[in-house]
Amino acid sequence: MRSTSRRYHLVLACVLVAIGLFLAGWAYQLQHGLIVTGLADWGSSGGVTWGLYIGAFIWWVGIAHGGIILSAAVRLLGMDRYMPVARLAELLTLAGLSVAGLYIIIHMGRPDRMVTSILGNYHVTVHNSPLVWDVTVITLYFVMTATYLALTLRYDLVRLRDSLPDRFEPLYRLLTAGYTEREDPVVERMVWWLALAIIILAPLLLHGGVIPWLFALIPTMPGWFGSIQGPQFLTIALTSAISGVIILSFAFRAAYGWDHIISDDVFRGLTLWLGFFALLFLWLQLQQIVGGSFAAPLDQSAATSAKLSHPVYLIAIGMVGVSLAYIFAQAIRPSLFSKPRAVLASVTVLTATLLEKVFFVVEGLMYPTFSLYEATPGSYVPSLIEMGSVVGTVAIVVLFFMVVSKVIPVVELHAIEHLQERETAEDELEPPADAAEMEVGT
Amino acid sequence: MIDDDNEPSIEERVSAFRGDDWEDEMRAVLDEGEYDTELGIQMARDARRLVAGELEEADFHERYHDAVVEEFGVDDRPLETSDESAASGHLPVAAETDEEELERREVLQKMGAAGAFVGLGAWATAENRDESASAEAAASDEDDPNRQWGMVIDLDKCDGCLSCVIACSQENQTSAGSNWMYVFTYEDDDQDGENFLVRTCQMCTNAPCEKVCPTTARHTRTEDGLVLTDYDVCIGCRYCQVACPYGVNYFQWGEPDVPGSEIDPHHAYDDRGRWVDSRPPKGVMGKCTMCPTRQDDPDRRGTTGCEDACSMDAIYFGDMNDPESDPNQYLETVREENPTDRETFANRPSDRVSTFRLLEELGTEPNVVFVGNEPGPNAKQVEGPVSYEEMGQVDRRKDVLDEETFAGGVFS
Ligand code: SF4
Ligand code: SF4
Ligand code: SF4
Numbered sequence: 001m002r003s004t005s006r007r008y009h010l011v012l013a014c015v016l017v018a019i020g021l022f023l024a025g026w027a028y029q030l031q032h033g034l035i036v037t038g039l040a041d042w043g044s045s046g047g048v049t050w051g052l053y054i055g056a057f058i059w060w061v062g063i064a065h066g067g068i069i070l071s072a073a074v075r076l077l078g079m080d081r082y083m084p085v086a087r088l089a090e091l092l093t094l095a096g097l098s099v100a101g102l103y104i105i106i107h108m109g110r111p112d113r114m115v116t117s118i119l120g121n122y123h124v125t126v127h128n129s130p131l132v133w134d135v136t137v138i139t140l141y142f143v144m145t146a147t148y149l150a151l152t153l154r155y156d157l158v159r160l161r162d163s164l165p166d167r168f169e170p171l172y173r174l175l176t177a178g179y180t181e182r183e184d185p186v187v188e189r190m191v192w193w194l195a196l197a198i199i200i201l202a203p204l205l206l207h208g209g210v211i212p213w214l215f216a217l218i219p220t221m222p223g224w225f226g227s228i229q230g231p232q233f234l235t236i237a238l239t240s241a242i243s244g245v246i247i248l249s250f251a252f253r254a255a256y257g258w259d260h261i262i263s264d265d266v267f268r269g270l271t272l273w274l275g276f277f278a279l280l281f282l283w284l285q286l287q288q289i290v291g292g293s294f295a296a297p298l299d300q301s302a303a304t305s306a307k308l309s310h311p312v313y314l315i316a317i318g319m320v321g322v323s324l325a326y327i328f329a330q331a332i333r334p335s336l337f338s339k340p341r342a343v344l345a346s347v348t349v350l351t352a353t354l355l356e357k358v359f360f361v362v363e364g365l366m367y368p369t370f371s372l373y374e375a376t377p378g379s380y381v382p383s384l385i386e387m388g389s390v391v392g393t394v395a396i397v398v399l400f401f402m403v404v405s406k407v408i409p410v411v412e413l414h415a416i417e418h419l420q421e422r423e424t425a426e427d428e429l430e431p432p433a434d435a436a437e438m439e440v441g442t
Numbered sequence: 443m444i445d446d447d448n449e450p451s452i453e454e455r456v457s458a459f460r461g462d463d464w465e466d467e468m469r470a471v472l473d474e475g476e477y478d479t480e481l482g483i484q485m486a487r488d489a490r491r492l493v494a495g496e497l498e499e500a501d502f503h504e505r506y507h508d509a510v511v512e513e514f515g516v517d518d519r520p521l522e523t524s525d526e527s528a529a530s531g532h533l534p535v536a537a538e539t540d541e542e543e544l545e546r547r548e549v550l551q552k553m554g555a556a557g558a559f560v561g562l563g564a565w566a567t568a569e570n571r572d573e574s575a576s577a578e579a580a581a582s583d584e585d586d587p588n589r590q591w592g593m594v595i596d597l598d599k600c601d602g603c604l605s606c607v608i609a610c611s612q613e614n615q616t617s618a619g620s621n622w623m624y625v626f627t628y629e630d631d632d633q634d635g636e637n638f639l640v641r642t643c644q645m646c647t648n649a650p651c652e653k654v655c656p657t658t659a660r661h662t663r664t665e666d667g668l669v670l671t672d673y674d675v676c677i678g679c680r681y682c683q684v685a686c687p688y689g690v691n692y693f694q695w696g697e698p699d700v701p702g703s704e705i706d707p708h709h710a711y712d713d714r715g716r717w718v719d720s721r722p723p724k725g726v727m728g729k730c731t732m733c734p735t736r737q738d739d740p741d742r743r744g745t746t747g748c749e750d751a752c753s754m755d756a757i758y759f760g761d762m763n764d765p766e767s768d769p770n771q772y773l774e775t776v777r778e779e780n781p782t783d784r785e786t787f788a789n790r791p792s793d794r795v796s797t798f799r800l801l802e803e804l805g806t807e808p809n810v811v812f813v814g815n816e817p818g819p820n821a822k823q824v825e826g827p828v829s830y831e832e833m834g835q836v837d838r839r840k841d842v843l844d845e846e847t848f849a850g851g852v853f854s
Contacts, residue, residue, distance in 0.1 A: 028848065029848075032696060037848075038847050040843045041689070042684075108677050109676075110725040120657075125658055135656070220650075370801060372823055378840065379840070
């Protein structure tokens with residue numbers, strides 16, 4: 001355990017340094033203004049208005065939404081095999097939504113006015129502004145996910161209390177306040193309904209709704225406009241989230257030796273799902289390219305041909321394509337599968353979706369319908385502060401998992417019980433004690 | 443660190459017009475003047491009640507008529523009881539002759555800036571609030587509820603001198619490259635030589651920028667249709683710039699070139715007391731405003747900085763809903779000057795004048811009408827007869843902004 005602990009501290013140190021640098025960059029930006037970014041006005045100025053911050057915002061929201069969809073699907077469809085990773089996905093949702101919210105704040109010129117200006121005029125703006133819809137629905141989703149997580153946690157915390165660190169006693173007491181065993185069936189039903197609500201709302205409202213609408217409703221940016229963005233964004237959310245869960249599962253399995261909890265089977269299954277959604281992603285990209293090239297209006301074909309000749313777009317699509325090819329190959333020939341390769345495919349897909357999202361935002365602003373400006377298409381290279389924010393937010397999410405895994409069980413007790421039911425013959429230990437040991441690593 | 447601390451002087455200097463301590467501030471101003479402080483304060487208080495609908499307009503006049511005559515020697519405001527006005531079915535606001543208007547201005551001057559601001563600013567709002575205001579009042583120069591400021595710009599007259607660009611940037615003290623007024627020189631397939639497009643904010647009636655704003659900072663001033671940004675409310679999300687089809691918005695990415703202390707509060711706050719004019723502070727969106735503080739000033743109403751500066755007489759600013767306004771009169775004149783031969787060809791349009799609104803097909807309902815040819819799909823912006831640089835202006839603002847991009851040079 002000593003080595004695990006030392007590794008933990010090493011990772012912790014790196015993560016804190018990254019977060020520190022990110023915060024320093026942000027402080028510098030607050031002091032000098034958004035001029036420290038690579039952004040500028042579109043039009044006569046020759047820049048783009050939104051860039052990496054907004055791209056990274058969509059990316060994190062996508063990861064978050066996909067995470068909770070995954071978890072809800074596992075519960076609703078009884079996909080027991082994935083039970084051990086369901087809570088990881090839920091936690092990823094909370095972490096992802098939090099950093100996405102952070103990106104909204106970082107992106108603002110006057111973050112100090114967020115509360116007064118947005119809440120103060122909410123009753124008016126909620127009727128018009130897609131940005132307000134976004135903030136609303138993200139908040140709603142955060143509350144739903146937190147409730148969902150809190151409900152399922154109560155069951156586990158009561159049973160595992162003895163093996164959990166005493167330091168967090170007040171937190172546990174709060175989370176399990178008023179628990180009686182009689183609530184179990186009620187809570188289970190509530191969780192089921194919540195899962196149903198999430199499954200229905202997510203595609204309709206979130207990554208298939210308000211997030212793409214931020215762009216898809218702007219008719220004068222042909223790279224954005226159109227109804228395909230809903231499904232397109234949803235596929236990006238799901239590929240990103242599955243990739244995220246694969247990476248997290250791998251990290252936890254390696255850190256705590258959970259070979260029998262997050263089995264190879266889970267990885268194989270998740271990898272196949274990743275392939276399926278990557279295929280959908282590419283298919284919807286193809287729709288846009290064909291539609292934008294064949295006999296599209298001038299503004300649209302300019303945007304499409306620019307996209308097709310831009311290296312960032314080609315690299316992003318190529319990365320998804322290569323990952324898909326690997327997943328396809330290992331499905332046909334299982335010997336090609338290995339967990340590190342699955343993780344590599346996941347990292348590739350995550351990188352690709354981030355690139356594609358930033359490119360999507362930037363390209364939309366570079367090819368507006370009104371293109372008389374000589375300075376249009378403008379140019380954009382993110383500044384070090386903007387790039388640092390990606391590293392910083394990834395570090396925040398890693399830190400979140402490192403802390404959370406010390407406080408609460410990151411694998412549901414139900415999942416462990418389920419596994420043990422299957423293995424009763426070999427396993428003689430008391431299930432709760434065993435589970436606690438595995439889940440709350442030290 | 444990111445508060446309005448960097449704009450202290452504007453805030454301080456105009457706090458007399460805004461916020462809760464207006465009374466103290468105003469008392470100080472009135473104390474300095476030669477007229478009765480208590481009267482001024484009391485009038486201002488009641489003026490606020492008038493706006494809030496707590497006090498009838500006629501009652502307000504009745505209450506102060508004698509006192510005002512005594513103090514200033516003149517009161518041009520109508521005296522009629524609320525009962526009478528109810529009987530006559532409209533508010534007792536008479537059409538003003540020029541003479542009356544002059545007298546009224548005199549009183550304004552006598553009352554001093556603070557009194558005039560609170561007292562008569564409120565007066566105007568109260569009239570707008572009441573939809574039964576008489577037709578005569580509606581037609582008066584003061585408060586036309588149907589007013590829609592806009593422009594007619596004759597592109598055939600423009601010679602690309604950029605005077606309007608310079609005038610605007612000086613008047614509004616915008617930062618380098620924030621070209622609220624922007625003049626394109628372009629070449630097009632079917633047009634010979636240099637063509638110009640003079641681009642302000644189009645003051646859209648159905649403004650996408652306003653629709654998407656998450657804070658209501660971007661709003662239309664109801665009394666005259668100007669699309670403005672409240673610099674005290676804007677959070678700098680830049681969605682308005684993203685949604686505007688014309689690219690007329692310029693964000694204040696860093697510290698403004700001209701500090702707040704050098705900005706005249708009378709050129710910053712409009713008569714509603716909202717900070718909507720002059721250049722925006724750091725982190726806030728700016729664009730052509732069509733000069734709202736000029737429109738609030740009876741002496742300069744109906745003018746803009748760019749229009750004043752245009753020696754070619756290409757810009758006509760005015761009320762687009764008023765057939766008698768400068769822009770509409772100008773349109774009529776050019777049309778009359780270019781008639782078609784309808785005696786021989788009865789079905790021809792009445793004139794040969796080409797007019798257009800920019801990207802009208804987008805449904806934004808712009809309030810700027812151009813006379814001249816519309817740039818076609820293959821139009822290309824080219825170097826103009828004078829360059830922005832020659833005129834001490836910046837064309838491509840990104841060049842300026844890039845200087846402060848953090849380590850941006852690493853990548854370029
Ligand atoms: S031109 Fe642009 S900024 Fe001006 S009102 Fe129209 S949409 Fe808004
Ligand atoms: S930048 Fe300001 S004015 Fe523009 S949409 Fe955002 S809050 Fe509204
Ligand atoms: S109308 Fe006023 S703000 Fe607009 S371009 Fe002219 S001077 Fe500038």
